[in-house]
Amino acid sequence: MVTPVSRWAMTADTWLLVTLLWPLACTFLILLFGWPGKRRKPQPSRWPGWVAVGSVAVSLAMSSACVILRHVLGRTLHVTFGEWIPGFGVTLGLMLDGLSSVLLLLVEGIGLMVLLYSIDYMRREADQSRYYGAMLFFLAMMKLLILADNYLLLFAGWEGVGLASYLLIGYHFERWKAAQAATKAFVVNRIGDAGMLVGIFALYQSCGSLSFDAIAANASAIPHGTALVISAALLIGALGKSAQIPLHVWLPDAMEGPTPVSALIHSATMVCAGVYLVARSGVLFSLTPEVSAGVAILGAATALFAASVALVEDDIKRVLAYSTISQIGFMFLALGAGAYWVAVFHLFTHAFFKALLFLGAGSVIYALRGNQNLKEMGGLRSKMPVTFATMAVAAGALAGLPGLAGFFSKDAVLASALYAANGTPLFLIGLGTSILTACYSGRLLFLVFFGPSHSRGGVVPADSTEPRASASGPRESPPLMLAPMLVLSLGCLLAGWLFAPVDWRAWPLMLLSGVTAISGVWLAYHYYVSRPEARAPLDRRFAVLTTALRNRWYVDAVYEQQIIDGLVLRAAQGAALFDTKLIDGTVNGAAFLTRKVSRFSRWVDRYVIDGLVRFTSGVMRAFSTPARAMQSGFVQTYAFLFVAGLLAALGYFLVRAR
Amino acid sequence: MAHAIPTHYYLIVSALLLVIGTLGVLLRRNIVVILMSIELILNAVNINLAVFSRMYHHTDGQVFALFVMAVAVAEAAVALGILIALFRNRGTILADEMDLLKW
Numbered sequence: 001m002v003t004p005v006s007r008w009a010m011t012a013d014t015w016l017l018v019t020l021l022w023p024l025a026c027t028f029l030i031l032l033f034g035w036p037g038k039r040r041k042p043q044p045s046r047w048p049g050w051v052a053v054g055s056v057a058v059s060l061a062m063s064s065a066c067v068i069l070r071h072v073l074g075r076t077l078h079v080t081f082g083e084w085i086p087g088f089g090v091t092l093g094l095m096l097d098g099l100s101s102v103l104l105l106l107v108e109g110i111g112l113m114v115l116l117y118s119i120d121y122m123r124r125e126a127d128q129s130r131y132y133g134a135m136l137f138f139l140a141m142m143k144l145l146i147l148a149d150n151y152l153l154l155f156a157g158w159e160g161v162g163l164a165s166y167l168l169i170g171y172h173f174e175r176w177k178a179a180q181a182a183t184k185a186f187v188v189n190r191i192g193d194a195g196m197l198v199g200i201f202a203l204y205q206s207c208g209s210l211s212f213d214a215i216a217a218n219a220s221a222i223p224h225g226t227a228l229v230i231s232a233a234l235l236i237g238a239l240g241k242s243a244q245i246p247l248h249v250w251l252p253d254a255m256e257g258p259t260p261v262s263a264l265i266h267s268a269t270m271v272c273a274g275v276y277l278v279a280r281s282g283v284l285f286s287l288t289p290e291v292s293a294g295v296a297i298l299g300a301a302t303a304l305f306a307a308s309v310a311l312v313e314d315d316i317k318r319v320l321a322y323s324t325i326s327q328i329g330f331m332f333l334a335l336g337a338g339a340y341w342v343a344v345f346h347l348f349t350h351a352f353f354k355a356l357l358f359l360g361a362g363s364v365i366y367a368l369r370g371n372q373n374l375k376e377m378g379g380l381r382s383k384m385p386v387t388f389a390t391m392a393v394a395a396g397a398l399a400g401l402p403g404l405a406g407f408f409s410k411d412a413v414l415a416s417a418l419y420a421a422n423g424t425p426l427f428l429i430g431l432g433t434s435i436l437t438a439c440y441s442g443r444l445l446f447l448v449f450f451g452p453s454h455s456r457g458g459v460v461p462a463d464s465t466e467p468r469a470s471a472s473g474p475r476e477s478p479p480l481m482l483a484p485m486l487v488l489s490l491g492c493l494l495a496g497w498l499f500a501p502v503d504w505r506a507w508p509l510m511l512l513s514g515v516t517a518i519s520g521v522w523l524a525y526h527y528y529v530s531r532p533e534a535r536a537p538l539d540r541r542f543a544v545l546t547t548a549l550r551n552r553w554y555v556d557a558v559y560e561q562q563i564i565d566g567l568v569l570r571a572a573q574g575a576a577l578f579d580t581k582l583i584d585g586t587v588n589g590a591a592f593l594t595r596k597v598s599r600f601s602r603w604v605d606r607y608v609i610d611g612l613v614r615f616t617s618g619v620m621r622a623f624s625t626p627a628r629a630m631q632s633g634f635v636q637t638y639a640f641l642f643v644a645g646l647l648a649a650l651g652y653f654l655v656r657a658r
Numbered sequence: 659m660a661h662a663i664p665t666h667y668y669l670i671v672s673a674l675l676l677v678i679g680t681l682g683v684l685l686r687r688n689i690v691v692i693l694m695s696i697e698l699i700l701n702a703v704n705i706n707l708a709v710f711s712r713m714y715h716h717t718d719g720q721v722f723a724l725f726v727m728a729v730a731v732a733e734a735a736v737a738l739g740i741l742i743a744l745f746r747n748r749g750t751i752l753a754d755e756m757d758l759l760k761w
Contacts (some may be wrong), residue, residue, distance in 0.1 A: 447745050631760045633756075633760035634753065634756070634757050634759070635753050636685075639684055640684050643684060
């Protein structure tokens with residue numbers, strides 16, 4: 001019996017495919033019509049931005065329709081539209097369940113806000129279509145990643161996100177640092193991807209399928225050793241994408257991209273992919289408590305490490321970058337504790353305030369003509385009231401002030417750590433990190449908006465191509481940039497209440513985390529607003545620590561020296577040696593041999609083959625020369641020969657007759 | 659017929675004509691003269707035909723001489739025609755400036 005509802009249900013499943021293909025088609029459209037051609041220099045034009053905003057708005061509407069349908073039907077939407085490799089058992093399918101619903105709406109919503117913001121922020125950029133094309137592609141690939149119903153399709157989206165992030169981080173590829181940062185992000189992600197591929201191979205080996213459903217059904221049959229390998233390998237992939245220790249180094253450098261790109265990468269896309277992967281593979285991770293413990297420890301360590309670095313960074317975007325790493329560390333802590341929904345909840349709230357923080361930072365940078373140094377900011381509260389208000393909400397949410405988004409999710413993370421087996425040390429680390437988090441959020445806000453103005457007015461880094469404001473000092477950004485910020489600040493205020501499984505019985509913990517947040521902010525207020533002069537003695541007393549922090553715990557330096565200059569250089573030298581000696585040697589030897597052979601062949605050609613031909617023709621010529629001489633063409637010569645022949649014949653007969 | 663001129667006198671004249679004609683054909687440059695020399699050769703033949711006809715009292719030779727004359731006339735006409743065409747094309751009637759017969 002085909003009821004209208006079930007007919008709707010069938011179309012709902014195929015709608016998933018449409019929502020995926022729509023942004024891809026728009027990407028294609030923007031890139032096709034915005035292509036500047038080979039010779040023409042691209043001109044700033046506004047249509048790609050509006051097309052992108054429109055297409056994401058439509059996409060958001062379609063995704064919302066799907067999510068609502070899923071809710072109404074009360075089942076997982078699932079569509080299979082093809083087989084990837086016949087006989088291999090990997091089908092192309094999309095799936096929408098609770099987890100992907102949350103992320104889908106989040107990606108589209110944040111993406112829409114960021115794109116809307118970009119229209120004014122990026123309006124001076126010449127190559128608009130490349131920017132918006134890459135952004136849309138980014139969102140489309142993120143959707144593919146979220147909606148995929150098997151690991152291989154997820155991996156395709158995973159790689160697409162990596163590619164898009166590479167393109168966007170390196171948007172200003174004419175700047176050496178941006179190109180370097182893009183390459184760094186790409187290479188570090190490759191390391192994680194290699195791990196993930198190993199995990200996928202091992203999964204296929206042991207389960208014979210890659211679809212989430214089949215794996216969830218067969219997971220308990222996987223031998224423990226194999227399960228360890230699989231989840232460890234998948235974890236490596238997640239670490240790379242989500243910028244966790246030890247693969248976190250690419251994210252701070254990714255700040256070279258335009259600020260809206262950072263907002264997108266740091267909030268709802270890219271870095272969330274790792275969290276999503278672990279949450280999606282929850283079945284596997286719960287089979288291997290060892291790896292789960294590793295996830296939790298790595299997450300806690302990353303959270304603490306990155307928060308401490310964020311405390312001393314002077315670049316406004318880098319502070320936020322380390323803050324992202326730290327917050328993702330919190331999510332990993334929850335994942336490791338087995339509280340997958342808590343991790344996703346924190347991911348959800350974090351997306352709002354981190355996107356807003358980046359957009360606010362972009363607004364500040366826009367007003368200061370590309371200056372990103374916190375030490376040169378200050379006193380912007382009265383000049384940029386809307387930016388200040390929205391950023392204050394976001395920073396409060398990040399700090400975990402009671403009532404704001406971050407408070408509920410962070411509290412839930414801490415609770416999950418506390419209730420996990422042997423989780424008390426991790427809980428304490430998390431609590432400590434909360435203080436640091438509140439402290440650096442406060443520091444960021446106070447340095448930018450409070451105190452005296454340190455703006456040197458017109459100091460523009462020589463290599464900066466950020467949009468510049470007019471010369472009359474910093475002022476509020478245009479409304480098209482403020483509108484998305486206002487929407488997001490609403491999200492920061494409400495997101496926590498929307499999903500919070502608030503357990504009021506846990507009020508001691510909530511009280512504790514509220515107190516830590518407030519005390520952290522108070523610390524920042526004390527040292528940066530009320531008594532800034534108290535900072536200097538503190539700096540002196542902990543000189544060793546602050547130096548280490550300023551050098552990001554020397555992780556980048558160690559990587560640079562040990563891995564880039566040591567291992568990679570050594571490997572490159574080996575490869576170069578191999579190249580010059582063996583490969584070039586083979587090539588050169590082959591060339592030498594070829595030269596010799598061809599020289600011999602030329603000799604044979606010239607003297608044997610040509611010689612034979614010339615000999616034949618020479619013989620013919622030698623015989624024909626007298627005959628040719630007879631044929632002069634003169635009538636009288638012929639007549640002479642005639643007569644001579646006649647006389648000779650006559651003479652012959654006369655002699656014979658005698 | 660005692661006063662008749664002996665046959666070999668004629669043959670000597672005829673031989674002289676033949677030699678003169680042949681040398682003319684071989685040595686003169688002007689094609690008109692060459693044609694005239696050819697006529698000399700033909701006349702030498704005609705004399706021979708006529709003389710032997712008288713000697714053997716047989717008329718075949720004389721008839722044949724008449725044929726030779728007719729053919730000679732035709733030949734001269736054709737040759738002069740060719741000659742005029744040649745002169746129009748090449749602007750000369752000298753035999754040693756024409757070497758087309760080798761093609």
